[in-house]
Amino acid sequence: MNDDRTSAEIATLQAEIAFQGDSVQRLNDALASQQQDILMLQRQVALLGEQLRALRENGSHRDGAAEVEKPPHY
Template sequence: MVSDVSAQLIELQSQFAFQEDLLAALNERVVAQDRELQAMRSAIAQLSDQIRQQSMVSEGSTSAAELDRPPHY
C-alpha cells in the first residue's frame, strides 16, 4: 500500500515537472511571437508612411526626385 502511494507520488511529481517544462517552453514561444508581431507592426507603420508620402508626391506637381534636390537647383 505504501509503495503504491509512493509510486503515485513519484508519477505526479514527474508529470508536474513535465508540465512546468512545457509551460516554460510555451511562454518563451509566446514572448518570441510578441516580439515578431511588434516588429511587423512597426514595418507596417513604416510602409504605410511611405505609401502616404508617395501618394502625396503623385498628387502634387513635384516628383520625388525634385523633393530630394537641394533648394538651390
C-alpha cells in the same frame, strides 16, 4: 505495500508536474518570441504606410493625372 503504491503515485505526479512546468515554460518562450515578431511587423507596417502616404502625396503634387493613366502595356 500500500506505502510503495503511494510512493509510486507521488513519483508519477511529480514527474507529470515537472513535465507540465517544462511545457508551460516552452509555451511562454514561444509566446514571448511571437509577441516580439508581432511588434516588429506592426512597426514595419506603420513605416510602409507612412512611405505609401508620402509617395501618394508626392505623386499628386507632381501630376494629378498620373494615377488615372493606364500603363502602356494595357
